[in-house]
Amino acid sequence: MRRSIISFGLAALVALIWPATALAATLVPLGTAGNYAVLAATAITASGPGSWITGQMGISPGALAAITGFPPSTSGHIDAANPAAVQAKSDLTTAFTQAAGQTPCTPVGPALDGLTLVAGIYCAGTMGLTGTLTLNGSGVYIFQIASTLITAAARVTLINGAQPCDIFWVVGSSATIGAGATFVGNIMALTDINMFSGATLNGRALARNGQVTLITNRIIQPSGCGFAAPAYVPPPFGTTLPATLGVPWELIGQIPWLLVIGVGAGLGLTALGLSARRRRRSV
Helix, strand or coil, rough: CHHHHHHHHHHHHHHHHHCCCCCCCCCCCCHHHHHHHHHHHHEEEEEEEEEEECCEEEEECHHHHEECCCCEECCCCCECCCHHHHHHHHHHHHHHHHHCCCCEECCCCEEEECCCEEEEEEEEHHHHHHHHEEECCCEEEEEEECCCCCECCCEEEEEECCCHHHHEEEECHHHHHHHHEEEEEEHHHHCEEEEHHHHHHHEEEEECCCCCEEEECCEEEECCEEEEECCCCCCCCCCCCCCCCCCCCHHHCCHHHHHHHHHHHHHHHHHHHHHHHHHHHHC
């Protein structure tokens, strides 16, 4: 009886805290493009005191000379017009096409301000964000944008198990992340990606046919979804940028449900052990 009660209690705990999600979207196959924090076709340009890219960078067909501003900006390993970069660009095209083609989608926007969304596929001609967008629960999020993605000093917040590696912004032209924004997810733009002063991205900036432009930004290549955490990259000397490398900023302050489940399971096993000891002694 005690074992049944404990097992039932643990199952009920999981059921209560596990977020309900709409699993209409399937994980986008980034392939080797997922090995990069920044990937571009024509140029990668960094200006200002320096951007801090925790992850690799790649460019193809552009050459190494098309990457400027490094240093003072810092990043992981750079692949320029080599077989690795060529393959990554090919994989990006495949991922872009696959993500853009998933159906059905739920129309939203064009303004995303104040919305709380569960996992699924969302679409609009354009999308913009000036306030806060909340993504609630585990699962894959795909935002299909026919034209542009433009934000101001906006914020994307993740709760109840949503992960940066599961979020995909498929942009039919260019993406612009405004000054001071804190953005999350894999941005896959058909042409350019522009990040303005002080903007941070917990995700990837992947420009299929154009360039990536940075102005004193912080980009953290996410782990998970089959990809390991990137190697540590030192920040630019003298540049003040967000420095959280372990728990992503948008997950700080959230209840650690997996820890709660683990503690509950441990208590259950301890109770079972004590009960078994008492029975042996009584015999």
